[in-house]
Amino acid sequence: MHAEVTAKTATIEERETKLAEMKGELEGLQNEVADAEAQEEYDALLKSIEEEERECNELEATLAQRQRDLKAREQVLTEALEQLRSQRRSTSRLSDGPSGSDDGECLQEEDETERDIRMSELRLKLESQKMELAVQKELRVKNERLIKDLEDxxxxxxxxxxxxxxxxxxxxxxxxxxxxxxxxxPSM
Structure with a gap:
């Protein structure tokens, strides 16, 4: 009877040892799975960050192109305004004498044209500022969304x-x- 108990105790101890080894292996596998999942999450997060960064770069490039276009338009309008002022100066120098009423009409037309050009310049500047503000708002929204996603x-x-x-x-x-x-x- 004593030998039988000893044999069963030895069998139980072997099984417990195997069970402990299997638990150790299981924990190791679980650690590997957790590490793999964490790496997958990290990779997905990195990919979404890169996508957001690419979109932000595209927005910045678009904004830069629009600003260049607006600067070019502003330059053209400034040159036209300078040309108009130059013509106005030369017209006022050439005109002397009794034809004052014609000069008044010409000056009035030039003033209106100059005003129109200035208004166009102001509109361009306003449009540029609106675009820049819209892009900044869009970037801020994207950044807030990205931060929220990261926090989650x-x-x-x-x-x-x-x-x-x-x-x-x-x-x-x-x-x-x-x-x-x-x-x-066993000691009992």
Whole structure:
């Protein structure tokens, strides 16, 4: 009878040893899976950041092109205004004498043209500022969305890791309790 108990105890101890080894392997695999999942999440996050960065770069390039276009239009209008002023000066020098009423009409037309050109310049500047503001708002919205996404992913990953560590500690406690029971039971 004593030999039978000893044999069964040895068998139980072998099984417990194998079980402990399997638990160790399982924990190792779980760690690998958790690491792989964390890497996948990191890669996905990195990919979304790169996509957002690409979109921001495209927006900035578009804004820069629009600003160049507006600067070119502004330059053309400025040159036209300077040309008009030059013509006005030369006209006023050439005109002397009794034809003052014609000069008044010509000056009035030039003033209106100059005013129109100035208004066009102001519209261009306003349009440029509106575009820049719209792009800045869009970039701010994208950045806020990206930050929120990052915060959510970090929080999810942190919670997931905490749960994993908690489950692992519970398993270790179970393993320790089983070892204590194994030590106590054979001695009884």
């Amino acid at each position: 992913r970090i929080q999810y990953t942190t919670h997931k890791h905490i749960v994993f560590v908690f489950v692992r500690s519970l398993r270790r406690m179970d393993s320790q309790q089983e070892q204590i029971l194994a030590e106590v039971v």
